[in-house]
Amino acid sequence: MQIEHLRYLVEVHKAGSISKAAENLYISQQGLSNAIHSMEKHIGVSILNRSGNKIYFTAEGEKVVEKAEEILLKIAELFAAVNPQINNDKDEALTIFLTPFFSTSGLPKLLHQFRIKYPHIDLLILEKSPSQLIHDICTNHNAIGLVNIIEDDFDSKFFDDNNLTFNFLFECEYLVLVDKNSPLADKPFISISEISKSNYAILDFEQMNSIYERLFKRINKPNIVLRTVNQDLYTSTIASGLAIGLSTSIARTFGNKSRLLTAVPIKPSLKAFVGCVSCTKLHNPNIQLFLNSMRKFVDNSYS
DSSP states (O other): OOHHHHHHHHHHHHHSSHHHHHHHHTSOHHHHHHHHHHHHHHHTSOOEEEETTEEEEOHHHHHHHHHHHHHHHHHHHHHHHHOGGGGOSGGGOEEEEEOHHHHTTTTHHHHHHHHHHOTTSOEEEEEOOHHHHHHHHHHOTTEEEEEEEEGGGOOHHHHHHTTEEEEEEEEEEEEEEEETTSGGGGOSOEEHHHHHTSEEEEEOSHHHHHHHHHHTSSSOOOEEEEEESOHHHHHHHHHTTSOBEEEETHHHHTTOOOSSEEEEEEESOOEEEEEEEEESSOOOHHHHHHHHHHHHHHHHHHO
């Protein structure tokens, strides 16, 4: 079994089909199928169930993929440790696009850890609106984007049609932020109608404005007393009791907990998928390093 076969297997798992994976890897479908058959024969288990043009990973196959990803990460780390200059070319720099949610969520802690572990990788971190982020990744193969997409708006076909991959990390929900001394802070949840009766503060970003319109689509909108892109002003306004606001459980996930505010669930809940967006054909190996670091960071934050 060759190391390259592990990369093939991971690509098949990501692409969801032999034909698409073969296209991404620039090899024939027959060559890719033969490589997987060779792996199955070598380790003595069935990795794939094949039904017509569809494939399904067996339970053993899922375990093999998980270990393959770990092995490939270690190999990348080995080369980086032995020769840090390998990834020092301009083309191997890594651009990370963030929506404003992430830049105020404690994610800088992850970026700091990544920078310490891989000091040879040049990072460029840019804030983007969700729509601009998607557009820029389509034209920048050395970039990865961190986004959260409302569950009802998620369209896997859109990513496929644009040769993009959405690497799911976790699911989050939107929460109401209130002053910790507010009567609302003790509630198990807050209804949309209750929110509409309160003064409201909003972070004036594309995504938050979209959520605001969605939440109050069918009822009277609350009185907005603050629109700002300043996180500190937003937080202090809510902490003063002048208004309530909106956040997500992303902030909890990354450990950004304010002692002045309380986050209360909304009913009915509004959920979103959090993940990393990248080009389907990865030309930059550092993207995979970042994806693995991101997954580990999220797992540790949840535990």
